[in-house]
Amino acid sequence: MTAAIPVFDGHNDVLLRLYKSKSADPVADFLAGEQAGHLDLQKAKAGSFAGGFFALYSPAASKPAAFFEQMTGGRYALPLPDPLTLEEARTSVVAELAILLQIVRASHGAVAICTTTAEIRSAMARGALAVVIHLEGAEAIDEKLQFLEILYAAGLRSIGPVWSRTTIFGHGVPFHFPAGPDLGEGLTAAGERLVAACNDMKIMIDLSHITEKGFWDVARLSKAPLVATHSNAHALCPSPRNLTDRQLAAIRDTEGMVGLNFATCFLRPDGAMRPDTDIDLMVQQIDYLLEKVGEGHVGLGSDFDGATVPEKIGSVAGLQVLFSALRDKGYSESLLTKLGATNWLDLLQRTIC
Numbered sequence: 001m002t003a004a005i006p007v008f009d010g011h012n013d014v015l016l017r018l019y020k021s022k023s024a025d026p027v028a029d030f031l032a033g034e035q036a037g038h039l040d041l042q043k044a045k046a047g048s049f050a051g052g053f054f055a056l057y058s059p060a061a062s063k064p065a066a067f068f069e070q071m072t073g074g075r076y077a078l079p080l081p082d083p084l085t086l087e088e089a090r091t092s093v094v095a096e097l098a099i100l101l102q103i104v105r106a107s108h109g110a111v112a113i114c115t116t117t118a119e120i121r122s123a124m125a126r127g128a129l130a131v132v133i134h135l136e137g138a139e140a141i142d143e144k145l146q147f148l149e150i151l152y153a154a155g156l157r158s159i160g161p162v163w164s165r166t167t168i169f170g171h172g173v174p175f176h177f178p179a180g181p182d183l184g185e186g187l188t189a190a191g192e193r194l195v196a197a198c199n200d201m202k203i204m205i206d207l208s209h210i211t212e213k214g215f216w217d218v219a220r221l222s223k224a225p226l227v228a229t230h231s232n233a234h235a236l237c238p239s240p241r242n243l244t245d246r247q248l249a250a251i252r253d254t255e256g257m258v259g260l261n262f263a264t265c266f267l268r269p270d271g272a273m274r275p276d277t278d279i280d281l282m283v284q285q286i287d288y289l290l291e292k293v294g295e296g297h298v299g300l301g302s303d304f305d306g307a308t309v310p311e312k313i314g315s316v317a318g319l320q321v322l323f324s325a326l327r328d329k330g331y332s333e334s335l336l337t338k339l340g341a342t343n344w345l346d347l348l349q350r351t352i353c
């Protein structure tokens with residue numbers, strides 16, 4: 001019997017799921033565990049999910065077209081969602097942050113917001129769920145970056161300047177398939193100032209949704225390692241959300257990090273969102289990413305509660321299934337430990353400190 005591998009994960013959307021929940025008490029649901037969803041405290045314990053980046057994300061105010069249903073595989077080109085106003089974006093970000101703060105308070109130490117790597121290590125050592133706050137798409141932040149200060153004070157340590165939607169800071173890739181990531185403009189002048197501010201404040205910059213032009217803009221400007229928290233290799237799945245070999249080489253050269261996205265549309269060669277996706281595709285992605293960026297720079301970026309994941313994993317409770325599959329392929333326990341958590345911790349040591 002091998003020991004479970006602890007996981008510190010690059011991306012989840014549980015706060016969005018709880019924000020949209022019809023339940024009278026989503027905070028209690030998260031703590032006590034529930035049938036619905038990929039991630040809650042009880043499933044986390046079952047799967048040795050020790051912590052990760054928890055996204056604050058602003059959904060469209062009006063009901064968007066059923067995105068996943070259109071990603072049936074083969075070929076698609078969904079329109080770029082409309083930009084949000086500052087007020088639309090802030091409403092959901094503030095509500096999701098409030099849910100997280102309520103969870104932390106009601107958990108009596110079982111869930112902790114962490115702003116340094118030392119805090120993450122200490123939370124993990126005492127068995128508390130370690131939460132690093134991430135903003136996915138910076139729509140809630142104003143051009144003067146005043147709201148950035150407020151989110152920083154609340155614990156924010158990671159930002160994706162864009163989700164797949166245009167912001168005042170830059171442009172994200174649309175949901176097209178198959179396509180390369182060079183699908184639009186890069187950073188705006190405000191985006192360049194945001195990158196500088198993130199470097200100054202030791203906030204990690206996440207490149208997972210940005211266009212290829214935006215990626216190279218950040219590569220040129222940022223003093224920090226290049227990070228894509230939840231993206232895969234484009235060579236194996238030609239989605240614009242995945243990284244070309246040149247982008248992977250830049251991540252390797254800056255001692256950055258890439259987190260394996262479990263969303264089947266970024267794993268499958270046909271780009272479809274379907275649960276009956278074999279986890280061998282996850283293994284193949286990890287093999288490829290390790291070859292391109294090296295053992296110290298690959299981790300997980302599950303996208304739990306934000307996407308359809310292979311049904312053999314199912315939820316965070318099934319995370320160890322992936323490690324078993326990697327063990328069967330001959331991966332050593334020390335490499336599994338790096339992929340599970342320590343590569344992310346080492347990267348965070350170099351970025352947020």
Ligand SMILES: [Zn+2]
Nearest residue numbers: 136208209230
């Ligand atoms: Zn995302």
